[in-house]
Amino acid sequence: MRSVLTGLFVTALFFAACSSPSSPMEYTLTSADSSFAELMADLHGADIQALEAMEDRVFLPDHSRQDSVLAAFELTSATYAELVETYAKDPDRLVAVYNRALDVASGR
Secondary structure: OHHHHHHHHHHHHHHHHHHOOOOHHHOOOOHHHHHHHHHHHHHHHHHHHHHHOOOOOOOOOOHHHHHHHHHHOOOOHHHHHHHHHHHHOOHHHHHHHHHHHHHHHHOO
């Protein structure tokens, strides 16, 4: 399930970036957008921690870390999937939010 969610998000982001004719910088992000950006940055951070802790040079996503991040935002895998689907319907906003997530992650 988790790999499906990750694949869905990456696919949505890819199509958003490829089909985005206007500038995502034009968006004024809402507090919900900013929260989603924080969530994405935290999920990336959890994956980095799992990568750094990997054994035998085999990376396996640490679902307990991901579940902890989702729980901190009061989300489940299902509600996260719904959020990803919602953002995928507005590619420009998704790119703007993802750019914000990158800013958040680089500031850590």
